[in-house]
Amino acid sequence: MLLWRQFLMEWKLYSRDKGAMFWTFAFPVLMLLGFGTIFRDGSGPKVTIVRVQAGAESARDAALREAIEAQHVTVERLSPEAAEAKWKDGKAAVLVEGSDEAPRLRVNAYLMAQGMQGASLVQQASLLAQAKLSGQPEPRRLPMSVESPGKAKATNYAAFLLPGLLGMNLMSMGLFAVGMVNVAYREKGKFKRLGVTPLPKSIFLGGQILHRLTVAALSVIFVLIAGRLAFGISNQGSYLLLTLLIFLGTATFMALGFALSSFANTSETYAAISNLLFFPMMFLGGVYFSLEGAPKWLQDSVQLMPLGPYLKALRAVFNDGAGLQGHGLGLTVVGAWALGSFLIAVRRFRFA
Amino acid sequence: MSELAIRIRGLRKQFPGVLAVDGLDLEVRRGEVFGLLGPNGAGKTTTLEIIEGLQTADAGEIEILGMPWKTKAQEIRARIGVQLQSTSLFNKITPREAIELFGGYYPKARPTQELLDLVQLNEKADAYHVGLSGGQQQRLALALALVNDPELVFLDEPTTGLDPQARRGLWEVVRRMKAEGRTVLLTTHYMDEAEVLCDRIAIVDHGKVLQVGTPRQLIAELGLPSVAELAFDQAPPDPSTFSTAIGRPVDIVEDRWDMHLEDPKGQLPGILEAADRLAVPYAQLHLRRPTLEDVFLQLTGRSLRD
Secondary structure, three states: OHHHHHHHHHHHHHHHOHHHHHHHHHHHHHHHHHHHHHOOOOOOOOOEEEEEOOOOOOHHHHHHHHHHHOOOOEEEEEOHHHHHHHHHOOOOOEEEEOOOOOOEEEEOHHHHHHHHHHHHHHHHHHHHHHHHHOOOOOOOOOOOOOOOOOOOOOOOHHHHHHHHHHHHHHHHHHHHHHHHHHHHHHHOOOOHHHHHOOOOHHHHHHHHHHHHHHHHHHHHHHHHHHHHHHHOOOOOOOHHHHHHHHHHHHHHHHHHHHHHHOOOOOHHHHHHHHHHHHHHHHHHOOOOOOOOOOOHHHHHHHOOOOHHHHHHHHHHHHOOOOOOOOOHHHHHHHHHHHHHHHHHHHHHOOOO | OOOEEEEEEEEEEEEOOEEEEEEEEEEEEOOOEEEEEOOOOOOHHHHHHHHOOOOOOOEEEEEEOOEEHHHHHHHHHHHEEEEOOOOOOOOOOOHHHHHHHHHOOOOOOOOHHHHHHHOOOHHHOOOOHHHOOHHHHHHHHHHHHOOOOOOEEEEEOOOOOOOHHHHHHHHHHHHHHHHOOOEEEEEEOOHHHHHHHOOEEEEEEOOEEEEEEOHHHHHHHOOOOEEEEEEOOOOOOOOHHHHHHHOOOOEEEOOEEEEEEOOHHHHHHHHHHHHHHOOOOOOEEEEEOOOHHHHHHHHHOOOOOO
């Protein structure tokens, strides 16, 4: 059968390009291992607080330090000069300065995330220290546990990251491995010879799509294995839904790649067009961090691009073990992108 | 069955800023080898790509093997063979695989081994395309053009970049195609090639056919004079004094002086005498009949290879 032969030939030629093949499969696994390891420890902020101190430590000061250290945060004690030098280098997120009667906080504007977290820790610790010194009973802390939304047991960042990487991998495969490669091949005339044969375009596209689907499936399997071995992450939901979502993602982003490639005659043009979609989706689609705190208009507009709603649905299944209830609208957006891109691709695809 | 392999009327194709094909008419008979000659940018390749179905014309009628492109595209594609000006294949496909792959696209395909033999690629049958020499890639492209046993074969500058021996080899393949009853439409830069291979020739410039005929007809119809050539071992000197002495124009062509003589018998002695008298350091003297190259220069005002 023609489609099957076309598919086999795609794989044969692909497998001869060892470098490209290796990186396709290794890249998402390496990303997961890298980022997952860096942010592995979910407990406690990685902040060092600098206490600016000229003389010896007073009782009040010691109480504050102990209260901070009780929360597993390191306090570095420096002379005013050394502290100022460190501040100017941008290496201190929070400075506690002033006398022990009236300490003040300075927070580094460039390190807001750690800085604000550190600052609020110092505020708390200061209240605790004051209570302790005035002989009041120690305030009771609220019990706390870290877990992902839904019923998931996985609690580390890697579990949040993994579905994001799966989605981003499908997106970059569609936009670059399919779209970019097609433009480059057309530019070099590698498809032109096919245009004078009776090979139907649909068979040619079908062969490419089947090939890419299998590549995507393999790549997903590698990431899932790596996630389980390295971080003990596993799919909390139904494997059927996961498979369907992976299929939907591959189809959507591949169709998008084909559609975009029909608008560019040169690789340079294609790079410009595709980056216009790739970068907003990569940074704002929720691959690496959640957008809960972002402005409403930004969150809403990201939901109109395919990656955002896709990752929400993927995380609901993978991390929370939920079904697709409540994701109807989002998946409709994804489906609309898939269908629209597919129609454009079929209509506009050309060999030469 | 139509007697014509190709029939084209009033073909037009406009690109932004360029009218590439401007009302071109063409008829190619079944079984003939037909040459499309023209300088670079004359519209040959665009015309060929429209005939092959790679581009669409803005206006005009095209019939291939008696069928219009609009309704019979797949049938036409199944019965033509095409060698593009440059055939770019996937780097890591081998000639054997490429022939098998392309053969699979057609309702009938010739055996792979037969084609490898025909274009003498047996030794390189399992080497990657990227590692083949230019000539070998060209031969593979030729094999692909013949993979479906086509009735009509298009060859776009098939010998450009080939060494003389490979060119002769290709000529042999074209002659065999003709003997097998195929129709061949080719473009070329080489006049000798067109003269040797083609039954008929169309000279094309500015997107139009200027003249059609057999090579002999074209030469005879123009009534061009014979040409006397004085060839030099070194760069030819300035011919102006000589030109004045013999009272006729002298063209510098490559390493020689060319003079057009309407009456060689009467005029040649005067030229030899003047050359002796002025001590022109020529190495050889030739007198030749006009060739297609001269026809071409006359019609287009341009040399083929400029």
